[in-house]
Amino acid sequence: MKIIAPTNNKGGVGKTKVSVLLAEYLSKVLKKRVLAIDFDPQCNFSQRFLQMEIDPASPEGKIPPLHPDYNPDEENGDWDGRGSIADIFYNQSGTIPYPTYIENLDIMPAHAAKLLEAEGVRKSEVVEKVHKQIGKFLESSDVQSAYDVAVIDTAPSKGPLTVSVIKAATHIVIPSVMEEQPIQGIYGMLQLWMQESFRRQETRPLELIGILPNMFRQINLHKEMLESLRANEAIKKYVMPFELGQRAVFAELDAEGAIPKTVFDLPDSNLAKQEAIKVCKYITERIFAND
Numbered sequence: 001m002k003i004i005a006p007t008n009n010k011g012g013v014g015k016t017k018v019s020v021l022l023a024e025y026l027s028k029v030l031k032k033r034v035l036a037i038d039f040d041p042q043c044n045f046s047q048r049f050l051q052m053e054i055d056p057a058s059p060e061g062k063i064p065p066l067h068p069d070y071n072p073d074e075e076n077g078d079w080d081g082r083g084s085i086a087d088i089f090y091n092q093s094g095t096i097p098y099p100t101y102i103e104n105l106d107i108m109p110a111h112a113a114k115l116l117e118a119e120g121v122r123k124s125e126v127v128e129k130v131h132k133q134i135g136k137f138l139e140s141s142d143v144q145s146a147y148d149v150a151v152i153d154t155a156p157s158k159g160p161l162t163v164s165v166i167k168a169a170t171h172i173v174i175p176s177v178m179e180e181q182p183i184q185g186i187y188g189m190l191q192l193w194m195q196e197s198f199r200r201q202e203t204r205p206l207e208l209i210g211i212l213p214n215m216f217r218q219i220n221l222h223k224e225m226l227e228s229l230r231a232n233e234a235i236k237k238y239v240m241p242f243e244l245g246q247r248a249v250f251a252e253l254d255a256e257g258a259i260p261k262t263v264f265d266l267p268d269s270n271l272a273k274q275e276a277i278k279v280c281k282y283i284t285e286r287i288f289a290n291d
Contacts, residue, residue: 002150005151007154008156008186015175024263033146034149035143037151040156045109066082085111085137086115088133119161134167135167162192167196171208174186176212240279
């Protein structure tokens with residue numbers, strides 16, 4: 001199974017947008033069986049596909065809604081009907097994916113408080129209790145037989161949750177806004193990628209698909225920053241040949257009740273759709289190049 005993670009330790013660079021586009025393109029356009037996983041306590045990836053709820057125990061956080069298959073009359077008390085990817089850290093029975101509006105796409109939503117709690121374990125326990133858990137979950141026979149690819153949205157950090165995703169992933173994409181601080185995040189993620197690649201066996205490489213110029217605007221700052229990256233001898237080979245523009249339609253599609261729900265249902269003449277297809281096609285062709 002392919003495991004793709006858009007990741008950057010800087011916030012506001014559009015990782016969730018890229019995760020959404022990849023999950024929708026893989027499932028809707030390529031007809032792959034996709035498991036979307038939200039490993040970011042902000043829960044924005046989850047909110048894109050589910051109606052997340054306010055956590056009564058932690059009003060600043062979100063919890064998943066009741067699972068559509070939950071029937072309290074049939075449960076034995078082990079499950080409260082709310083499943084999240086955070087349950088892999090607690091040996092609970094709620095790791096049941098939710099269906100989405102796309103037939104081939106399921107999601108394991110985030111649970112804000114539980115993810116933050118998991119990331120707060122002692123340093124001596126982090127490898128066993130955090131770093132290995134998402135990999136074990138994705139290697140299970142049930143997940144492997146049900147899905148062709150997983151798309152994992154990550155938090156804006158290089159903390160234990162992000163490290164665990166990097167350790168489980170087969171491919172990563174580094175989205176970045178063409179501005180000074182986000183570009184500094186690129187170097188941090190390249191370092192993390194190289195460290196993980198050094199530790200891995202040759203038979204299980206971690207492929208870097210590339211650095212994706214995201215939320216790109218036709219202004220001098222963005223154009224100059226991009227030109228600088230493409231002239232940098234150390235990293236120019238990693239910079240993708242396409243950009244995703246900062247377009248209002250992406251925010252409009254996130255609105256409740258939006259029609260259509262996905263950029264891929266927009267007219268072929270739509271520029272956002274054209275850009276999304278170019279980027280997703282480039283990424284997915286790299287992911288499945290050897291299949």
